[in-house]
Amino acid sequence: MSTTKKFAGAALAAALGVATLSACGGGDAKGKSADGSGETPKSKTVTLVSHDSFNVTDTVLKEFEQQSGYTVKVLKSGDAGAALNQEILTKGSPRGDVFFGVDNTLLSRALDNGIFTPYEVKGLADVKPEYVLDKEHRVTPVDSGDICVNYDKAYFADKKIAPPQTLDDLVKPEYKNLLVTENAATSSPGLGFLLASVGKYGEEGWKDYWSKLKANGVEVVDGWEQAYNERFSGSAGGKKAKGDRPLVVSYASSPPVEVLYGEPQPAEAPTGVATGTCFRQVEFAGLLKGAKNEEGGKALLDFLVSKKFQEDMPLQMFVNPVVKDAKLPELFTKHGAVVEKPENVAPETIAKNREQWVKAWSSLVVK
Amino acid sequence: MVLARREVGRESARGTAVRLLLMAVPLAFFGLFFAYPVAAIVGRGIKTDEGWQFGRIGEVLARPDIADVLWFTTWQAFASTALTLLIALPGAYVFARFEFPGKQLLRAVVTVPFVLPTVVVGTAFLALVGRGGLLDELWGVRLDTTVWAILLAHVFFNYAVVVRTVGGLWAQLDPRQEEAARVLGAGRFAAWRRVTLPALGPAVAAASLMVFLFTFTSFGVVQILGGPSYATLEVEVYRQTAQLLDLPTAAVLTMVQFVAVGLILGIHAWTVRRRETALRLVDPARTAHRPSGPGQRALLGGVLLTVALLIVAPLAVLVERSLDAPGGYGFGFYRALQDVGAGGGTFLVPPLEAIWNSLQYALAATAIALVIGGLAAAALTRRGGRFVRGFDALLMLPLGVSAVTVGFGFLITLDEPPLDLRTSWILVPLAQALVGVPFVVRTMLPVLRAVDGRLREAAAVLGASPLRAWREVDLPLVRRALLIAAGFAFAVSLGEFGATVFIARPDRPTLPVAVARLLGRAGEMNYGQAMALSTILMLVCAVSLLVLERLRPDKTSGEF
Amino acid sequence: MTLLELAGVSVRFGERAVVDAVDLEVAEHEIVCVLGPSGSGKSTLLRVVAGLQPVSAGRVLLGGEDQARVPVHRRGVGLMFQDHQLFPHRDVGGNVSFGLRMRGSRRGFASGPGRGTYEARVAELLELVGLPGAQGRPVASLSGGEQQRVALARALAPSPRLLMLDEPLGQLDRGLRERLVVELRGLFSRLGTTVLAVTHDQGEAFALADRVVVMQEGRIAQAGTPLEVWQRPASEFVARFLGFENVIPAVVAGGAAATAWGKVRVPAGSPEGERRILIRPAGVVLAAAGLRCEVLARTFRGTHVALRLRPEAGPELEAECGLAGAPAVGERIAVAFAPAEVVVLPAA
Numbered sequence A: 001m002s003t004t005k006k007f008a009g010a011a012l013a014a015a016l017g018v019a020t021l022s023a024c025g026g027g028d029a030k031g032k033s034a035d036g037s038g039e040t041p042k043s044k045t046v047t048l049v050s051h052d053s054f055n056v057t058d059t060v061l062k063e064f065e066q067q068s069g070y071t072v073k074v075l076k077s078g079d080a081g082a083a084l085n086q087e088i089l090t091k092g093s094p095r096g097d098v099f100f101g102v103d104n105t106l107l108s109r110a111l112d113n114g115i116f117t118p119y120e121v122k123g124l125a126d127v128k129p130e131y132v133l134d135k136e137h138r139v140t141p142v143d144s145g146d147i148c149v150n151y152d153k154a155y156f157a158d159k160k161i162a163p164p165q166t167l168d169d170l171v172k173p174e175y176k177n178l179l180v181t182e183n184a185a186t187s188s189p190g191l192g193f194l195l196a197s198v199g200k201y202g203e204e205g206w207k208d209y210w211s212k213l214k215a216n217g218v219e220v221v222d223g224w225e226q227a228y229n230e231r232f233s234g235s236a237g238g239k240k241a242k243g244d245r246p247l248v249v250s251y252a253s254s255p256p257v258e259v260l261y262g263e264p265q266p267a268e269a270p271t272g273v274a275t276g277t278c279f280r281q282v283e284f285a286g287l288l289k290g291a292k293n294e295e296g297g298k299a300l301l302d303f304l305v306s307k308k309f310q311e312d313m314p315l316q317m318f319v320n321p322v323v324k325d326a327k328l329p330e331l332f333t334k335h336g337a338v339v340e341k342p343e344n345v346a347p348e349t350i351a352k353n354r355e356q357w358v359k360a361w362s363s364l365v366v367k
Numbered sequence B: 001m002v003l004a005r006r007e008v009g010r011e012s013a014r015g016t017a018v019r020l021l022l023m024a025v026p027l028a029f030f031g032l033f034f035a036y037p038v039a040a041i042v043g044r045g046i047k048t049d050e051g052w053q054f055g056r057i058g059e060v061l062a063r064p065d066i067a068d069v070l071w072f073t074t075w076q077a078f079a080s081t082a083l084t085l086l087i088a089l090p091g092a093y094v095f096a097r098f099e100f101p102g103k104q105l106l107r108a109v110v111t112v113p114f115v116l117p118t119v120v121v122g123t124a125f126l127a128l129v130g131r132g133g134l135l136d137e138l139w140g141v142r143l144d145t146t147v148w149a150i151l152l153a154h155v156f157f158n159y160a161v162v163v164r165t166v167g168g169l170w171a172q173l174d175p176r177q178e179e180a181a182r183v184l185g186a187g188r189f190a191a192w193r194r195v196t197l198p199a200l201g202p203a204v205a206a207a208s209l210m211v212f213l214f215t216f217t218s219f220g221v222v223q224i225l226g227g228p229s230y231a232t233l234e235v236e237v238y239r240q241t242a243q244l245l246d247l248p249t250a251a252v253l254t255m256v257q258f259v260a261v262g263l264i265l266g267i268h269a270w271t272v273r274r275r276e277t278a279l280r281l282v283d284p285a286r287t288a289h290r291p292s293g294p295g296q297r298a299l300l301g302g303v304l305l306t307v308a309l310l311i312v313a314p315l316a317v318l319v320e321r322s323l324d325a326p327g328g329y330g331f332g333f334y335r336a337l338q339d340v341g342a343g344g345g346t347f348l349v350p351p352l353e354a355i356w357n358s359l360q361y362a363l364a365a366t367a368i369a370l371v372i373g374g375l376a377a378a379a380l381t382r383r384g385g386r387f388v389r390g391f392d393a394l395l396m397l398p399l400g401v402s403a404v405t406v407g408f409g410f411l412i413t414l415d416e417p418p419l420d421l422r423t424s425w426i427l428v429p430l431a432q433a434l435v436g437v438p439f440v441v442r443t444m445l446p447v448l449r450a451v452d453g454r455l456r457e458a459a460a461v462l463g464a465s466p467l468r469a470w471r472e473v474d475l476p477l478v479r480r481a482l483l484i485a486a487g488f489a490f491a492v493s494l495g496e497f498g499a500t501v502f503i504a505r506p507d508r509p510t511l512p513v514a515v516a517r518l519l520g521r522a523g524e525m526n527y528g529q530a531m532a533l534s535t536i537l538m539l540v541c542a543v544s545l546l547v548l549e550r551l552r553p554d555k556t557s558g559e560f
Numbered sequence C: 001m002t003l004l005e006l007a008g009v010s011v012r013f014g015e016r017a018v019v020d021a022v023d024l025e026v027a028e029h030e031i032v033c034v035l036g037p038s039g040s041g042k043s044t045l046l047r048v049v050a051g052l053q054p055v056s057a058g059r060v061l062l063g064g065e066d067q068a069r070v071p072v073h074r075r076g077v078g079l080m081f082q083d084h085q086l087f088p089h090r091d092v093g094g095n096v097s098f099g100l101r102m103r104g105s106r107r108g109f110a111s112g113p114g115r116g117t118y119e120a121r122v123a124e125l126l127e128l129v130g131l132p133g134a135q136g137r138p139v140a141s142l143s144g145g146e147q148q149r150v151a152l153a154r155a156l157a158p159s160p161r162l163l164m165l166d167e168p169l170g171q172l173d174r175g176l177r178e179r180l181v182v183e184l185r186g187l188f189s190r191l192g193t194t195v196l197a198v199t200h201d202q203g204e205a206f207a208l209a210d211r212v213v214v215m216q217e218g219r220i221a222q223a224g225t226p227l228e229v230w231q232r233p234a235s236e237f238v239a240r241f242l243g244f245e246n247v248i249p250a251v252v253a254g255g256a257a258a259t260a261w262g263k264v265r266v267p268a269g270s271p272e273g274e275r276r277i278l279i280r281p282a283g284v285v286l287a288a289a290g291l292r293c294e295v296l297a298r299t300f301r302g303t304h305v306a307l308r309l310r311p312e313a314g315p316e317l318e319a320e321c322g323l324a325g326a327p328a329v330g331e332r333i334a335v336a337f338a339p340a341e342v343v344v345l346p347a348a
Helices: A004-011 A013-026 A029-034 A056-067 A080-089 A107-112 A155-160 A187-214 A224-231 A236-240 A254-260 A296-303 A309-315 A329-333 A346-364 B001-044 B054-060 B062-096 B102-116 B118-129 B134-139 B147-170 B175-183 B187-214 B220-223 B234-243 B247-277 B294-324 B332-338 B351-381 B386-394 B403-413 B425-448 B451-463 B467-496 B499-500 B511-519 B523-549 C042-050 C092-107 C113-130 C144-156 C176-191 C203-208 C226-231 C235-241
Strands: A045-050 A070-075 A100-105 A140-152 A179-182 A219-221 A247-251 A271-288 C002-013 C016-027 C031-035 C057-062 C077-080 C160-166 C195-199 C211-216 C219-224 C247-253 C256-259 C261-265 C273-279 C284-300 C304-311 C317-321 C332-337 C344-345
Touching: A004 B134, A004 C332, A013 B499, A045 A080, A045 A296, A056 A070, A056 A296, A056 A309, A056 B403, A080 A100, A080 A107, A080 B403, A100 A107, A100 A296, A107 A346, A107 C247, A140 A155, A140 A187, A140 A296, A140 A309, A179 A187, A179 A224, A187 A247, A187 A271, A187 A346, A219 A224, A219 C261, A224 A236, A236 B523, A236 C226, A247 B451, A254 A271, A254 A329, A254 B351, A271 A296, A296 A309, A309 A329, A329 B467, B001 B054, B001 B247, B001 B351, B001 B425, B054 B062, B054 B247, B054 B403, B062 B102, B062 B147, B062 B187, B062 B234, B062 B247, B062 B294, B102 B147, B102 B294, B102 B467, B102 B523, B118 B147, B118 B511, B118 B523, B147 B187, B147 B220, B147 B294, B175 B187, B175 C261, B220 B234, B234 B247, B294 B523, B294 C160, B332 B523, B351 B425, B351 B467, B351 B511, B351 B523, B403 B425, B403 B499, B425 B467, B425 B499, B451 B467, B451 C077, B467 B523, B499 B511, B511 B523, C002 C042, C016 C042, C016 C219, C031 C042, C031 C176, C031 C203, C042 C057, C042 C077, C042 C160, C042 C195, C057 C092, C077 C144, C092 C113, C092 C144, C144 C160, C144 C176, C195 C203, C203 C226, C211 C226, C211 C235, C219 C226, C219 C235, C235 C247, C235 C273, C247 C344, C256 C273, C284 C317, C304 C332, C332 C344
Parallel strands: A045 A070, A045 A100, A179 A219, A179 A247, C031 C195, C031 C211, C077 C160, C160 C195
Antiparallel strands: A100 A271, A140 A247, A140 A271, C002 C016, C002 C057, C211 C219, C247 C256, C247 C273, C256 C261, C273 C344, C284 C304, C284 C332, C304 C317
16 A cells, blocks of 8 residues: 555656646745644644634744744644544544544544543643543543523513523423524534433433424524524624524523624623523543654643633633633623533443434434 | 548557647546545445445445435436526527627626635525525515525526526527528527527537536535535535544445446536537627517516526625625725734634635646646647547546545545645645636637647748747637636635635635634624625636636637 | 659558659759649648658658658748638738748747848738738738738748648639739749649649649659640540540551541551540531531530530530531531540550
């Protein structure tokens, strides 16, 4: 196999030559990646592979680079599921040193495929223990976020009904035809909401709950974008699209985001969170097996749970920190919801049943 | 004449050598960046330690959910194609035979959807047929999450394919042939049916097959508009690969789609060859006239109304939303694109940078597509045997293979030096070029074939070396086609989303990726900027297409 | 002095020889016209000389040098294509100066001589072909005759040592063609150009050429001055190609030939035995007695009347007679044969 590849590689160097040559028109596009080959022995580059939602403030990252002496290269590809699957496919010959973006719904798949090398980060003691799900430290928790039903405050004020607070509320007749959710097969919040019902009603009871939800007129769309920006009446996008569902499955951090990106910023969030409907997602990072720069990878992992990064994170990725003493920005404390008791399902249980739950859910709700 | 053709045939010994040499680069390109990755990922799915598991093919195909997908994929493609023809054929006629103000602009406008990313189109289209959309407001009609939304969106996307392919030929058919039939006693309709329709037949067939191909492999439209109840093969391949990592199922589905697409392309190649039979073509400018009489005016009006409703309206809604800034209509969202750090200091993507990234990637992809496609077209210019024809079709295959298959294939193949490109920025333009090459070849080939070989001979006799003859004769004659091909490759690269988003890239999002990210976040400014960026993307595409309209070579029909 | 020499040149496409062992010489300042029906291999012959068509056997010599290894663009010959092949993307001036530019840059002028150097020559040539001042015109706007002239100017511009013309006047109407033939001949003799032309039109060939070469299926059937060929066709093929139809098998003995039309006197010194004879229409004359015929058709030809006759024996005959006294259709007449117009040809 490998000789074939090398032969093909050599034979086709010419073809590539043409491509590269002509591609030089791309100007400084080359500049940022040339340093990332990781092959030169003295390379001080450490590569972080993640999904499209990863974000960090430049100055925070620069500070890490200055202190550690490493240059960080960030690669993003696809959503969380696709990004992880790409890592599984390239197991043993990874594209980077650290992968960030496995959540608890996918954790077992990542661990079973053995793509990570154990490493206990400096500062693990500061991480809230309930998030340290892998005792072998193949993965380290980095952030958490809650998938919850959001409601349109204006709608419920207008109608003079109290917004729903719990999963049980959602099947009540006063909330008939108000909720829009996402396809559990293709959308991360959709799956989270399904798991919330599993956590609450058990592996048997959830189907019954969904039958009632369906009878109560739940609408299912394929992705979060359609649900939130088109169908939901409380969001800025949904208002323009004349969305008429005042309840949507989204994130606990969505109200602060509505405030942050409002123009002008409203004094109060236009939407609220039904805190009794939540499923908590925890995102992990790990050192990839076969990493070219293991030392750098370790340093980067340490950085991901450092207070500096943890406090930068909320406004970059709209998630909550996992270290105890990290302070939340005012935006979150003012407009965000505190979810005391999210529903929970163990990663192994999710891994074992996920496909079958999704299938059962699809035939129950979608077909 | 007979003599000349025989002589060309005779020379083919040397010609074949040159052709093979020219073809080596495109062949290597497709082998390395398409065939090998796709074969590897399919192989990963159906080969285990115990060898090939061909039994899996039967197992997967026997699953009822997969059967549903196959059935839906096929019938919606047929229905979409039929509906597109029904709606677009009158348009093809009007664009071909009528002269009216704004025709060039409108022809560019109807082509815009074709090069727009589906994320943008989905959003725009929902605004038309979705809740609170135009149809809803006017007549209370809502089509989102019904199959009608999918079908109409397919018409929206492919209207231009029919108008350009069929209309391009229609405009060049000599109307005097129909007149001759009338003089010979045929009624108006009989003349059309017996003279024009047979001449148009192959073009209609070719356009239908292209529409069928595009709708059979439809991804974004089905995902966004279909809701969770509808899935095409392409959507299912994506789900099985990217979400579930069920490679065996994905491999079987990829192969099924591959066979289907191969079949479609085979039939297409066959109809195109038939189309090459001599038709009496004339300058399109001579066949078009101002509409006269109530019948023709009604037809023109009907077509304009259809275009307005189906194509202009969704695009217009997009623009409207991008201008609907807080505090009244204006360029608030556009201004926001410039000040990084506004609205709380955390923009996901500095949006202007995304535009710049997109342009760079698209330029690189265009350059690659031009080199590869140009060489392939040059190699294919001299009509050769079956082998060459097969190559022609081969170039179209990337259009029928899921971007996620190619993207994941890259991961497991291009992973060793000297070709460890997995983390290189070049992978993005390479993947985009795969989609651009077919357009380059299809634009260049007819023009290159139309260059009379004896012009080259004339130049040679006058003292021009072969290279000089190519520079002095071929190049000036195909320069416009080359520009048009470049423009199409550029527009297609600019809007490419599927492959780009799956390829690990240093954090340099392109416009469509940035739009998707902005849409993936709550908040008015994010949404508004997504609309503004989409509008910019649309304008860039529209402007390049408008420029192309002006460059359209008068003797070749612009087609897809 | 011989400028062009073809020695045993053959071109085969598969099994078929399109040019079959052709030997041909063209002397300097000579105008040679290859005449033959379409498919006789005459165009291929020109392509061989230009180097556009590789030979299967034989040699091509220009100025005594073997051209086997000389590529097209270095042979220094001119070729005017049948349908002109003017470059559509260049104006008239650009077409005419094309060869000058190619030759100029090949001789190693780094940047080539400036445009100005060519301008005078282009103007001179356009003057020569009767299109003065046409430099800026797009070629699409030219009439057939004008294209013809531009193509000629383009071929002449680099002063090729040999100018080849492929059906030079083929697409033009008759009047223009006759006028141009005369002009061309005058022009070539003035310039001293060596010309090898091919045509299927005998009138054109005879008017233009110093020497005519008739080709039949890749071989040379006859070569000679126009007068020789006209007067003494070498075979039935040549005779029929020249438009003569009164060809009949004959047994020649003692100064007369026995034919289906009766006894025909032949010129003195004609070969004897089983032959064919040609009687030119002018040699079929109305007589008081002789072969009795019925007039089938009568065609007015300007200076004479062509008759089609059905004799009482033998195949139909063509005859010419003066305008006065031409018999009417259906009339019964008698004809005799003038020996001066009789040619004895080899048996088929």
